[in-house]
Amino acid sequence: MRPNRWHVLLLVGGLALAAALPAPAQTTPAQTTPARPAMEYGVQMHFSQGWPLALYGRLDALGDPPIRDSLPWQLVEQAPGVFAYPEHLTAYMEALRARGMTMIMTFAHRNPLYEAGETPHGPEAYAAFAAYVVQALKDWGGLIRAVEIGNEINGNFVTGPAREDRAGTYAALLKVVYAAVKAQDPEVLVLGGATHSIPLGLFREMFEDGALDAMDGIALHPYRPVPEHVDTELAWLHDLMEAFGGAKPVYATEFTNAFETPEQAPGYMARMLALMAGAGVREAYWYALLDQEAYPNTGLIDEAGRQKPAFEAFRFLRRVLLGAGPVTRLSDDPLLHHYAFGAPGAAGRAQLIWGAPRRLALPPGAAVYAPDGTPRAGAAEILIGPEPVVVVGPETLAPEASPVLGDALLQYGGPPWEYAVVDAAGTATPLTRIDWEWTSYLGTPWSKPLRVNADSLVPGGGGAAPLHVAEIFVAPEAGPMRIDAEWRVTKDTSDGVTLEILRNGTRLMAAQVSRAMVLEDFPVTLAAGDRLEFRIGPGPTVTGDNVERRVQIRRAE
Numbered sequence: 001m002r003p004n005r006w007h008v009l010l011l012v013g014g015l016a017l018a019a020a021l022p023a024p025a026q027t028t029p030a031q032t033t034p035a036r037p038a039m040e041y042g043v044q045m046h047f048s049q050g051w052p053l054a055l056y057g058r059l060d061a062l063g064d065p066p067i068r069d070s071l072p073w074q075l076v077e078q079a080p081g082v083f084a085y086p087e088h089l090t091a092y093m094e095a096l097r098a099r100g101m102t103m104i105m106t107f108a109h110r111n112p113l114y115e116a117g118e119t120p121h122g123p124e125a126y127a128a129f130a131a132y133v134v135q136a137l138k139d140w141g142g143l144i145r146a147v148e149i150g151n152e153i154n155g156n157f158v159t160g161p162a163r164e165d166r167a168g169t170y171a172a173l174l175k176v177v178y179a180a181v182k183a184q185d186p187e188v189l190v191l192g193g194a195t196h197s198i199p200l201g202l203f204r205e206m207f208e209d210g211a212l213d214a215m216d217g218i219a220l221h222p223y224r225p226v227p228e229h230v231d232t233e234l235a236w237l238h239d240l241m242e243a244f245g246g247a248k249p250v251y252a253t254e255f256t257n258a259f260e261t262p263e264q265a266p267g268y269m270a271r272m273l274a275l276m277a278g279a280g281v282r283e284a285y286w287y288a289l290l291d292q293e294a295y296p297n298t299g300l301i302d303e304a305g306r307q308k309p310a311f312e313a314f315r316f317l318r319r320v321l322l323g324a325g326p327v328t329r330l331s332d333d334p335l336l337h338h339y340a341f342g343a344p345g346a347a348g349r350a351q352l353i354w355g356a357p358r359r360l361a362l363p364p365g366a367a368v369y370a371p372d373g374t375p376r377a378g379a380a381e382i383l384i385g386p387e388p389v390v391v392v393g394p395e396t397l398a399p400e401a402s403p404v405l406g407d408a409l410l411q412y413g414g415p416p417w418e419y420a421v422v423d424a425a426g427t428a429t430p431l432t433r434i435d436w437e438w439t440s441y442l443g444t445p446w447s448k449p450l451r452v453n454a455d456s457l458v459p460g461g462g463g464a465a466p467l468h469v470a471e472i473f474v475a476p477e478a479g480p481m482r483i484d485a486e487w488r489v490t491k492d493t494s495d496g497v498t499l500e501i502l503r504n505g506t507r508l509m510a511a512q513v514s515r516a517m518v519l520e521d522f523p524v525t526l527a528a529g530d531r532l533e534f535r536i537g538p539g540p541t542v543t544g545d546n547v548e549r550r551v552q553i554r555r556a557e
Contacts (some may be wrong), residue, residue: 010471014141037326039277039477040065041318043300044254044288047092055289056095058301062315064099066251068148068285073132078312079126080113083135087312093140104253104285105144107177108151109216110159111262117118118160121169129173130180131171137184143422145187148219148253150194151175154202155354166437167205169212170194178214191219194320198222198233200240200435207244215283221254224439225548226455227271228409233440240263252284252300259297265312266371270388273317274339274352277327309372316373317508321390324350334411335402336389353397354388356404368391405481406473406553408534412454416476421447421460422468422535449542454537456548457529459497459538468498468537473553475526480556482523485549487536498537504530513540523556 030462042065045051057527060064068094076085085093094392096103107129112115113374114125133147145157151157153170162169174192184220191213195202210547218241221229226235234250241247276284291299291308324342331338335356342349353360361381362368368376369390382389382401391397411417417443419431431442431452442452450460450467460467475481496514500507503524511517525534532553538545 016385028277035317036131036325037322038275038325039322040066040283041273041314042068042283042285044285045069045316046288046290048089049093050088051092051290053091053095056099058289059099062300062311063319065099065343066103066285066315066432067096067101068104068106069135070108070493073109073111073129073468074113075106076136077111077113077128077132077142081131083132083139093143097140101147104148104251104283105136106253107136107147107153108148108157115160116123119162119169120173121160121162122128123176124226125164126173126176130177133177134180134184136504137181137188140385141185146189146191146251147177147181147252148191148194150192151326152196152221154199155196167202167211167220169207170205171211175214181271185345189216191215191217191253193218193220195220196223197349197439198230198237199437200233200236200440202437203237203240204435207240212241212244212248215248217249219251219253221277221287222252222272223255223257225257225408227268229454231250231279231415232279234276234546235443236440238280239552249282250280252281254285256286256287256295256298257294261459262297262308262310264308265297265308267387269310269313270317270321270371271337271354272338273322273425274388274392277341278323278329278339283408286310289301307555312374313372313379316369317371317390318434318533320348320351320369320373320392321350324348330379330396334414335400335407336384338397339401340396347394349394351391351397352385352388353384353391353399354386355384356407358384358402360384360397360398361398362391363393363397366391366395366397368392371411404552404557405555406469406532406551408549408551409454412452416474418472418474418531419452420470420472421450421462422470424465428470440459455550456546457536458546461537462542463540464499464537466537468500468535471534471536471551473532473534473551475528475532478527480523480525481553482520482556483524483551483553484533485519485534485551486516486520488516488548489513490544490546490548493539494541495508495539497539497545497547498535500533500535500537502531502533507532524553 031095045067048070075086116129120126120129153166155427158166176192181188192211198220238247257268300314301307313386321341327339337355339352347498359381371388420428422428433440434443443450447460447467449458452457452469457469459469499511499513501509536547
C-alpha cells in the first residue's frame with residue numbers, strides 16, 4: 001500500500017471524473033484420541049449415473065467419509081408397481097454393502113409412468129413415489145440410513161403444474177412419503193426441504209403447509225460465491241423453524257463453488273466447514289468426488305483420477321479440524337473469524353482463523369497449516385487475511401487488532417454499515433431483508449431488481465429514473481483513513497454502472513465503470529459519525545448490471 005498517495009485503476013473503459021483529494025518443517029499431526037467430530041463431513045457420489053466402482057477405493061484415502069447418491073425412479077420402476085434394478089445400480093449398492101457403509105439416498109426423480117413424466121403433483125403420483133422409496137428400503141435395508149426427498153425444488157428440476165405451487169405440492173408429497181417410510185422403518189431419517197441455497201421465503205411457505213412436521217431433518221444445498229454469512233442465514237432458518245414448532249437438524253447435502261482454478265477450493269472449503277459447523281449443521285457433503293463437466297474445478301479428483309487440492313483439503317480438514325472435536329467461535333467481531341475445534345488445552349486442538357488483516361504471534365510449538373494441510377513452518381508471527389490458516393496446539397491464540405474499521409463483505413448487513421435505495425430526486429429509502437425463493441437480500445418490494453448481497457449488488461431503474469444502491473459506512477471513530485475497494489461489473493452488462501463516493505452528501509469522486517474499477521489507498525478524513533457513502537447506479541439500462549464488490553476502510557498507516 002502507498003500511505004501518502006492514492007491511485008485509481010480503471011479496467012476496460014472505466015473513466016474517473018473527479019480529481020485527487022489532498023491529504024523447522026512440520027508434518028500433519030496424528031489424531032491420537034478419537035473425538036466426536038464437530039460435524040460429519042462426507043462427499044457426493046454419482047455411481048447411479050455410471051461412475052466406475054473403482055472410485056470406491058478413493059474413499060479409503062479419504063478416511064471412509066459418509067456418502068450420498070441416488071436411485072433414479074425411471075430406471076427402477078419401468079412398469080407400474082414392478083421394481084427392478086439395472087446392473088449398474090445393483091453393483092454400486094452391493095459394493096456399498098460389502099464395505100459395511102450406510103448412506104443418504106436421494107429420491108428426486110420423475111417417472112414417465114406418472115403425471116406424464118412431470119414432477120408429482122397429485123395423490124396417485126404421491127403414492128407411487130412413496131412406494132418407490134419404500135421399495136428401496138425393502139431391497140436395501142440397512143444401507144440407507146436417510147432418504148432425501150426432492151432435489152433443489154426451487155430450481156429447474158421441478159416441472160409441470162408443481163412449479164405453480166412448489167411449496168404446497170412438495171409438502172403434500174413429503175407427508176405421504178414420511179408416513180410410508182416410518183411405517184416401513186421408523187429408524188430411517190426423512191430429510192425434507194431439498195433446496196438450492198437457503199431460501200427462507202420458500203421454507204416459510206413449506207412450513208405453513210405442514211412440511212416441517214413431515215421431516216426428521218432439513219436438507220439444503222448452500223451454494224454461494226463466498227462462504228461468509230452462511231452462518232447468519234442458518235441462524236435465520238433456525239429461528240423460522242422454531243416459530244413453526246421446533247428446529248430440526250440441518251444437513252448441507254451439497255456444497256461447493258464454481259472455482260476458476262482448483263487452488264481456490266481448499267480455502268473456500270475450510271471457511272464453509274467452520275461456518276456451518278459453528279451454526280450447528282449436523283452433516284455436510286462436498287459436491288462431488290469427481291469433477292463435473294459443467295464445473296471442472298469442483299471435484300476432489302479429475303477425470304484422469306488425479307487428486308486435486310480439494311482432495312488433500314478434504315482429508316486434512318476432516319481429520320485435523322473437524323476431527324478434533326466440538327467447535328467454538330472465539331470472536332464475536334465480524335472482522336475476525338476465529339474458530340477452535342476441540343477442548344482447550346488439548347494437544348490436538350485446531351484453530352481456524354481468517355478475516356481482516358492483522359498479525360498473530362504464534363505460541364512455541366504451534367503447528368501452522370494451509371487449508372490443504374501444507375505446513376507453514378518456522379515463523380514466530382503470521383499475517384491473518386482472507387485465506388484461512390489452521391493452527392494446531394493447546395494454547396488459545398490471540399490475534400492483534402486490525403487497522404480495518406469497515407469491510408463491506410465481512411460486516412454485511414450490520415454496523416457500521418447502512419443501506420438505502422436513492423432515487424433520481426435524491427430521496428433515500430432504507431433497505432430491509434427480503435426473503436424469497438433464493439438467498440435473502442437487502443432491498444425493497446418496489447425497487448426490483450435492486451438488491452444487495454454479501455458480495456454483490458444490483459442497482460435498479462435506468463434512464464431518466466435510476467435507482468441507486470447506497471452502501472453507507474458510518475465512521476466509528478475520527479481520523480485519517482484509506483479506502484481500498486474494487487467494483488467489477490459482470491460481462492452481461494449492456495452499458496456499465498455509475499459510481500459515486502460521498503462524505504456526508506458531498507461528492508468526493510465519481511466514475512463510469514464499464515467493466516471494473518480498483519481504488520487503492522484513497523485518502524479520506526472522517527469525524528466520528530460521518531457518513532461515507534458508496535453509491536452505485538445503472539447506466540441507461542439496468543440490464544446485466546450485477547456488480548461484485550469489495551470495500552475496506554482502514555486507519556491510515
